[in-house]
Every structure is written in C-alpha cells, then in structure tokens.
Amino acid sequence: MLSEEIKREIESYIREHCPTPRGASIEALMVLQRHRGWLSDESIRELAAYLEMSPDELDGVATFYNHLFRKPVGRHVIWICDSVSCWIMGYEGLLEHMQGRLGINPGETTPDGRFTLLPIQCLGACHHAPALMIDDDLHEDLTPQKFDEILERYE
Numbered sequence: 001m002l003s004e005e006i007k008r009e010i011e012s013y014i015r016e017h018c019p020t021p022r023g024a025s026i027e028a029l030m031v032l033q034r035h036r037g038w039l040s041d042e043s044i045r046e047l048a049a050y051l052e053m054s055p056d057e058l059d060g061v062a063t064f065y066n067h068l069f070r071k072p073v074g075r076h077v078i079w080i081c082d083s084v085s086c087w088i089m090g091y092e093g094l095l096e097h098m099q100g101r102l103g104i105n106p107g108e109t110t111p112d113g114r115f116t117l118l119p120i121q122c123l124g125a126c127h128h129a130p131a132l133m134i135d136d137d138l139h140e141d142l143t144p145q146k147f148d149e150i151l152e153r154y155e
C-alpha cells in the first residue's frame with residue numbers, strides 16, 4: 001500500500017504540474033523508487049491503481065526510462081558510458097579494471113549491495129571521455145586510478 005508520505009509527494013506534483021494523475025507517471029515512479037529503492041511488480045500495480053492507469057501502461061513507462069529500476073539495485077548505481085567517444089578514449093580498459101575492482105560484470109550488483117554496474121549511452125560529456133555517473137554525480141576524464149579514488153567516496 002502506498003504510504004501517506006508517498007501519496008502526499010505525488011499529489012503535490014499532480015496539483016502543480018498535471019491536469020490528470022497519469023500525467024505524473026514518471027515523477028510518481030521516481031517518488032516511489034526513492035522510497036523503495038526499486039520498482040517491484042507490486043509497486044507498479046499499487047501506483048497504477050492510484051494514477052488510474054493499467055499496470056501494463058505504467059510498466060511501459062517504467063521500462064522505457066533506464067533510471068527507473070525494475071530489479072533491485074545496490075546502494076549506488078554506476079553508469080558507465082559505452083558510446084563512441086568513450087570507446088575511443090579507453091572505455092574497454094576502464095571497464096575491465098572496474099570489473100576486476102568490483103568483482104562484477106555489467107548488470108550485476110556487488111555481494112555487499114554497495115554498487116550496481118550498468119551501461120548507459122552517451123552522458124553528454126564526450127569532450128571529457130571516458131565518463132561515468134555514480135547515482136547523480138558525473139565523473140569525467142577517467143583513468144583506472146581516478147576510478148579507484150572516486151569509489152572511496154561512496155559508502
């Protein structure tokens with residue numbers, strides 16, 4: 001069941017920005033994910049009913065946006081850019097280092113639940129490739145050593 005806090009946050013967004021509840025679907029999914037960490041089938045069903053949508057419609061929105069998670073993720077999500085500029089500037093070596101350091105492959109979560117590693121398309125930081133994001137933080141001009149230093153900032 002959606003908590004009163006979640007409902008309040010969604011209702012406030014709807015009041016300010018949307019003529020209909022379904023117009024708030026992306027923001028509402030983000031709110032729910034902030035509270036629950038990821039979007040289970042049950043979460044999708046609960047929210048769909050609240051937004052007067054079918055679960056399939058809302059699932060279509062949730063699976064379209066790669067910052068919405070339909071499976072559990074770690075406390076921090078590392079988005080490694082695998083687009084062309086980052087490829088040219090050393091993506092492969094960096095990824096190999098990251099996989100060794102984290103002990104996981106893209107799409108996986110470390111056993112301690114600290115990090116999930118996911119690929120993403122261009123982050124718009126091509127002039128500072130290779131680049132990645134951890135949660136909402138952009139990190140540029142990466143080297144394996146710089147990656148190791150950055151990692152220490154995330155508990």
Ligand code: FES
Nearest residue numbers: 081083086123125
């Ligand atoms: S190609 Fe990686 S940031 Fe653009």
